[in-house]
Amino acid sequence: MTGHATIAVVGAGVVGAVTALMLHRAGVDVVVLEQRPPEAVAPTVGTLGEDLRTWALSPASLALLDELDVWDASCRAASCSYHGMEVWDGEGTGRISFTAAEAQVPELGRILPNQVLVTRLWDALARDGIRCVDGRAVVAFEAAATRSTLTLDDATTLTAGLVVAADGGDSKMRDLAGIEVDEEDTGQRAIATLAVIRQPHEATAWQRFLPTGPLAFLPLPDRAGQHRVSVVWSLDAEQAAAVEALDDAAFATALDDAIEGRFGGIAAVDRRLGFPLRQRHARRYRSLGLVLVGDAAHVLHPLAGQGVNLGLKDAKVLLHELRPHLRSGRCAALGDPDLLYHYERIRRGENAIMLRAMSGLKRLFGADDLGLRWARNQGLRWVDDLPVVKRELLRQALGRA
Numbered sequence: 001m002t003g004h005a006t007i008a009v010v011g012a013g014v015v016g017a018v019t020a021l022m023l024h025r026a027g028v029d030v031v032v033l034e035q036r037p038p039e040a041v042a043p044t045v046g047t048l049g050e051d052l053r054t055w056a057l058s059p060a061s062l063a064l065l066d067e068l069d070v071w072d073a074s075c076r077a078a079s080c081s082y083h084g085m086e087v088w089d090g091e092g093t094g095r096i097s098f099t100a101a102e103a104q105v106p107e108l109g110r111i112l113p114n115q116v117l118v119t120r121l122w123d124a125l126a127r128d129g130i131r132c133v134d135g136r137a138v139v140a141f142e143a144a145a146t147r148s149t150l151t152l153d154d155a156t157t158l159t160a161g162l163v164v165a166a167d168g169g170d171s172k173m174r175d176l177a178g179i180e181v182d183e184e185d186t187g188q189r190a191i192a193t194l195a196v197i198r199q200p201h202e203a204t205a206w207q208r209f210l211p212t213g214p215l216a217f218l219p220l221p222d223r224a225g226q227h228r229v230s231v232v233w234s235l236d237a238e239q240a241a242a243v244e245a246l247d248d249a250a251f252a253t254a255l256d257d258a259i260e261g262r263f264g265g266i267a268a269v270d271r272r273l274g275f276p277l278r279q280r281h282a283r284r285y286r287s288l289g290l291v292l293v294g295d296a297a298h299v300l301h302p303l304a305g306q307g308v309n310l311g312l313k314d315a316k317v318l319l320h321e322l323r324p325h326l327r328s329g330r331c332a333a334l335g336d337p338d339l340l341y342h343y344e345r346i347r348r349g350e351n352a353i354m355l356r357a358m359s360g361l362k363r364l365f366g367a368d369d370l371g372l373r374w375a376r377n378q379g380l381r382w383v384d385d386l387p388v389v390k391r392e393l394l395r396q397a398l399g400r401a
Contacts, residue, residue: 005031005131007334008150008160010138010173012037014055014114015294015311016166017121021068022319024130026326031158032125033150035167037134044115046270048194049220050078051113053273054230056205056218058109058309064316070117070124079112080219084204108205111218111230133158141176141290145336148289162334163290164318166311169280171296177287184279188213189240190302191233194270195255196226197263208259212236215258216302226267231255232302234277244274277301281355285344289335293318298351306354314347 009020012034023030044052057065057079065071085108088095100108125132133152140151141163150158165173174181190213201219208215213234220228233255235243243254252266280299285292294311321343325334333339 003031003131003157004147004159005029006160007031007162007164008033008158009164009166010034010150011165011167011171011294011296012122012125012132012134013166013168013294014117014121014308015315016164017118017125018064018068018070018312019164019166019293019315019318020130021070021121021124021128022315023322024128025068026319026323028326031131031133031160033136033138033152033158034132034134035137037122037132044273046194048196048228048268048270049113049223049230051115052192052194052230052270053114054218054220055112055114055117055308056109056306057112058306059105059107061309061312062110064312068124070120072120075112075116075120078116078221079110080203080221081107081110082203082205082219083107084202085207086204087207087209089209111205111220138172138176141173143177143287143289143335145288145333148335162322165290165292165296166294167296169278169295169299171292173290174282174292174296177290179287179292180283182281182283186277186279186301187237188234188277189237189244189274190277191231191235191240191244192273192275193231193233194220195229195231195252195266196268197229197265198227198267199264200227201229201263206259206262210258212239217259217263227263231269233258234302237276240274244272279355281348281352285348286337286340288337291318291340291343297347298355300355310351310354313350317347318343 006029007023008031009016009023010033012020012032016032016034020030020032046052062071065075083100085098086095087097098108100106136152136154138150139153142149147159147161148163150160150163152158163173165171165177167173201217203219205219206217213236215234216232218230218232220230222228233243243251246254248269251272252269255269256266278299279301282292282297285297293314295307297314298310300307300310318340321340322334325339
């Protein structure tokens with residue numbers, strides 16, 4: 001069987017599904033290919049919530065989801081708005097805080113379980129009548145400026161004027177297109193879980209920087225009177241292995257110590273997900289017949305909480321750059337990489353800045369040098385006292401950049 005679409009989106013995670021919805025709303029004949037539909041993905045549901053993996057969605061991302069009619073009552077009920085952020089150095093007295101009030105916004109963002117959002121996006125794809133080919137993988141890619149060909153693992157083919165690779169950090173499409181990646185192995189692992197804390201989280205995102213990596217407590221809605229948080233704990237790989245091996249009681253004690261007992265103790269913890277932390281950045285975002293978005297283009301350390309937000313910004317800029325050609329009906333050569341020069345220039349430049357910042361923060365807070373420790377604590381206090389600098393940091397976090 002052979003099919004054709006103006007644009008094929010490979011990968012239907014959050015960024016891929018949103019990209020497909022945006023293109024469809026712009027009048028594009030789009031098809032989505034996803035090797036693993038939501039029901040085929042091994043669940044990460046524990047005992048304390050819908051999913052051990054969560055997203056920190058910026059106001060800009062929330063506005064986009066609302067515009068696409070994705071942000072509905074189920075998302076609102078499962079998510080938790082946060083109005084404050086508290087960041088402090090675990091090896092000193094430096095700290096910085098942000099509030100929605102000083103940013104003059106109703107909220108700084110929302111924490112939402114991954115599975116809730118992905119399921120809602122797949123519902124939206126079906127509602128909009130977007131063609132979805134699932135359960136099959138792309139095994140070959142023949143690129144052309146006018147019509148590229150994707151061969152699937154069942155020997156069927158699909159042609160498209162442009163292929164959007166949204167298939168994650170280990171992107172098969174990126175590899176098939178011969179796009180090289182710069183990778184930084186951080187030497188760390190992240191442990192993701194949910195926890196019940198004894199005192200309220202105060203609708204605040206809490207992050208403590210430790211020499212072994214950052215620890216984040218992100219607010220979730222209370223359930224049955226229990227105060228819940230999503231936990232992401234980054235540790236040096238050797239230490240992470242030891243922590244992952246702890247039973248629930250010992251892990252809860254270690255977690256409480258790491259957060260300095262801030263919430264009166266940890267009442268319960270869920271099962272843990274561990275994964276290696278690597279930063280990746282594609283050297284190019286475009287090639288003949290193909291363009292990269294989301295984690296296929298860039299993978300950040302989770303300490304920024306910006307991975308999915310950056311991916312959604314990729315999707316918005318991509319549509320902006322394609323729109324003139326779509327409106328004029330000049331779709332014959334969408335695979336010409338010259339058409340997406342500005343997309344790559346804008347998004348790769350902005351994402352590179354964020355990646356460098358994450359690498360710098362990791363080195364800064366991992367340093368044991370007394371002078372550097374003094375400097376970073378002074379720096380945090382300095383930024384906290386400068387409204388102009390804080391407003392710029394908030395502008396970035398809110399997705400206004």
